[in-house]
Amino acid sequence: MNFYYNINIMLTLQDIVDNIPINVCYGSDGWKNIEIKKIVAGDLMSDILVSTDADNILITSLATEQAVRTADIVCAAAVLLVNDKLPTQAMKELAQDSNITLLCTPFPMYEACAEIANLEFRMNLYQKK
Numbered sequence: 001m002n003f004y005y006n007i008n009i010m011l012t013l014q015d016i017v018d019n020i021p022i023n024v025c026y027g028s029d030g031w032k033n034i035e036i037k038k039i040v041a042g043d044l045m046s047d048i049l050v051s052t053d054a055d056n057i058l059i060t061s062l063a064t065e066q067a068v069r070t071a072d073i074v075c076a077a078a079v080l081l082v083n084d085k086l087p088t089q090a091m092k093e094l095a096q097d098s099n100i101t102l103l104c105t106p107f108p109m110y111e112a113c114a115e116i117a118n119l120e121f122r123m124n125l126y127q128k129k
Helices: 011-021 065-073 089-098 108-129
Strands: 003-006 023-026 038-041 058-059 078-081 099-103
Touching: 003 108, 011 099, 011 108, 023 078, 023 089, 058 065, 058 108, 065 078, 065 089, 089 099
Parallel strands: 038 058, 058 078, 078 099
Antiparallel strands: 003 038, 023 099
16 A cells, blocks of 8 residues: 655655654754645655656655665655664665665554644644644
């Protein structure tokens, strides 16, 4: 199952890390200010490859180099590993070479997606005040 969600406000990786239980495993250059415009979630990388929008966050439980390679191909700004999975050293090195931020969370995929969507909702309400 894949999940695609468009974000309609300015939401940066820093906003996500500050408001959701997420750890930064590797931060690319300027990662804090990268604006995320779309959530793309799934474990089947061939399905993720049909997502061609840049500045997205790839949410997956696939803790392999293939996730980073796929993120690079679809111009994702970050990979968020779910279910308490941690990136391997090879993933970190590839992320560094590709300038992709690696994040991890204890949440399962659905909850991670829901938390980011909920954060967008809360920030949208705050901006309207």
